[in-house]
Amino acid sequence: MESLDNIAMLAPSIEPNFKKKFWKFLSRWYGENGFKYPWRKSPTPYSVVVSEFMLQQTQAETVVPYFLAWMEKFPDWESLAKAQEKEVLRAWEGLGYYSRARNLHRIAVMLYHERKGELPSDPEELVKFPGIGPYTANAVASLAFGRKIPALDGNVIRVMARLMNINQPIHKKETIRTIFQVVDSLMQGEAEASLFNSALMDFGRAVCKPKYPRCSACVLKEMCKAKQPELLPLRTKIEIEEKKEKIAIIREDDRFWLQQANSNQNRYRGLWLFPYFDPDVMEEMAPLFSLRHSFTRYKILLEVCEASWNKERLKMMPMEGQWVKKKEIFSLPLPSPHRKIWLQLLSKDKINKEP
Structure with missing residues (x-):
């Protein structure tokens, strides 16, 4: 060596x-074996940046359908810049690591308002944009602008x-x-x-x-x-750590209690969640099901239960969140594990039935 x-x-x-x-x-x-990914067909600075952001932490084969759907919905910097964050997060749903989507949206806004939609080709300039580190800057400079780097x-x-x-x-x-x-x-x-x-x-x-x-x-x-x-x-x-989290499903007629993750919850900031079970203000009625998912170095077991409010305690400890109608949940951006919870709830007869 x-x-x-x-x-x-x-x-x-x-x-x-x-x-x-x-x-x-x-x-x-x-020439004989290279992958024919859609972002390699007629690449533009915009499509290269989108694909590179999606490929961070995500396998290329998984990215393909998300990339195609994204480019259909947001074909350029202008359309992305004019979109609401809610739309952007909903389009990103399933890819995880939502800070990538928020940073991509921020770049679009910056370029549209400050640079007439023109992305710089110099890696030293590219790293000044949110979410672009040295690797992504070099990849964009090379793949979008032909820089030998x-x-x-x-x-x-x-x-x-x-x-x-x-x-x-x-x-x-x-x-x-x-x-x-x-x-x-x-x-x-x-x-x-x-x-x-x-x-x-x-x-x-x-x-x-x-x-x-x-x-x-x-x-x-x-x-x-x-x-x-x-x-x-x-x-x-990397040491893998196992965790358990308990999710509460609180229902009132055709409405469900959901919370929007705030800026202190960077993992899911801006997304809508079913609340984590809080014994101080909730009472468990029945266990429903469990599912597993992974996040960075964590393997997480989500235990989902049906719950109700302890209204007396709730008066003293108000909870953040709001009632959301069943039909409106489909259009909200949910993190992948919470979307899976919702889909599994829909498969249960008691959720499908009208109250």
Whole structure:
């Protein structure tokens, strides 16, 4: 294994023949096997930003239908800027991590009112916008504007860590800096920037997989220095924590009690929720069902129960929220687990029946 310093020193002096050979193999593979995602067809700065925001924390295959629906509803910066946050969150529903949608909306408003809808191409300018970090800035600069700059997503980092046999944790800045230098050197040859980054991402996704890499099908295997590729890249293990949350379904005729998450609840800010059970002001009537969902490092068991208000205590401890008619709930933005709760409630006869 070579040290990071040695690899970093070698990066600028990678031989032109090596670069040419690398891109020849990779581009041929990409031409035959690259993924035909809709955001790659006639890309614009707007469609690239939308896709990159959606792809943060979400698998590409999952993103496809959401991207198509989003572009149908909000085809450009202007339509998104003029939309209400409620509409934006509803359109994002199911993707999770709703701060992405709020930041995307904020960018649209900023561009529409301050920059005539024109997005800058310089990564140093792009990172000034909400929700755009170094990776997204580089990806947008490359994929939307053709800037020759590496876009290091998890797939690219994995491919390069194995190719160069980098046996250092990838959360370290020095490791990422070294990989950036290597990719930057490789792409300065004949490769078109957007094609190079897309090809490397797809190659990592399809061949150089996190588990069970397809080394026998790898067109770069003669160049790869990894002896045990499945062990790379090195990651810090994340401890999974299990939690329980109790959700109360409070009904009055055809209305249900819902709360809108406030600014202190950043996880679901702006979305509508069924309330968490509070024994100080609620009384449990009957358990209904449970479901599981995951959020970052948490595995959460949601226990859903039918409940009623303890009206005497409620007078002393008013609860935030409001009654919402059943037919209106469909149009409200709900986080995915609460939407699942609602759909499961609808499958119950007692919810479907008119009171």
